[in-house]
Amino acid sequence: MAERRRGAALEQALLDAAWAELTANGYARFTMDGVVQRAATSPPVLYRRWSDRESLIRATITHVLARSRLALPDTGSLRGDVLALLREINATRVQLITVMSAHLAGYHQQTGASPGDLLNTGEDPDLDLLYERAISRGEITGEGLSDRVKSLPFDLLRQEILVTFAPVADHVLTEIVDTIFLPLLR
Incomplete structure (x- = not known):
């Protein structure tokens, strides 16, 4: 029994x-x-x-x-931390991202709320720690570090995943960090 x-x-x-x-x-x-x-x-x-x-x-x-929460990397640089986190998400969360996006499309139609409303829309304290460490190391000043800028590399990764339903090439992750994200902070 x-x-x-x-x-x-x-x-x-x-x-x-x-x-x-x-x-x-x-x-x-x-x-x-x-x-x-x-x-x-x-x-x-x-x-x-x-x-x-x-x-x-x-x-x-x-x-x-909550079950799929990732450990925050500490590589010694903001570039290294963001790139390591993007790589970990890319390696382990493609299915979660695509399933949530594809299967929750009807959520908006039925409830009037977006699938994003299901997510915790508050600030992620782990990401805040990542940026606080970069500020304390003197890598960035924190000026212009809005919530949108903080989430930008992760939003771009999610968009790339949703376009292909597959992991993103590493050179694209590097481009997101080096060409788009870090220049916004300098």
Whole structure:
């Protein structure tokens, strides 16, 4: 007889099942019943935690992003840190980026909110640390370091991935950092 899941183990199993449902069927065909079947549980178990599909999808995206959080590199230079982080994202997150973008396109149509609203739209404290270290090393002054500029290399990488649905060539990552991003900071 299988051991009964409870607490955090049950919640993780439900969120993993929801992610599997989302990646297999997309937002438009995502169902609570599909999650129940994938998790091998009962509807009341799921509905006690999430009363509707949107709240479950939000929790699932939060769960997946937290689980896939990358360690912040410390190479000794802003260029090295940003390039190392871009390379790590490029090597390990292409599927996550494409799945989230492709499968959540219907989210906007149904809810009026953008798929980006599912993400934590606040500042990423890890990225702030990356820039604070560069300022303390004297590499940059911090002038003109808006949230848009901070996210620019990562936004450009995401755009490249979404155009090709594949990892980006290393020379493109280097071009993003050296030709576009770093000149904005100097």
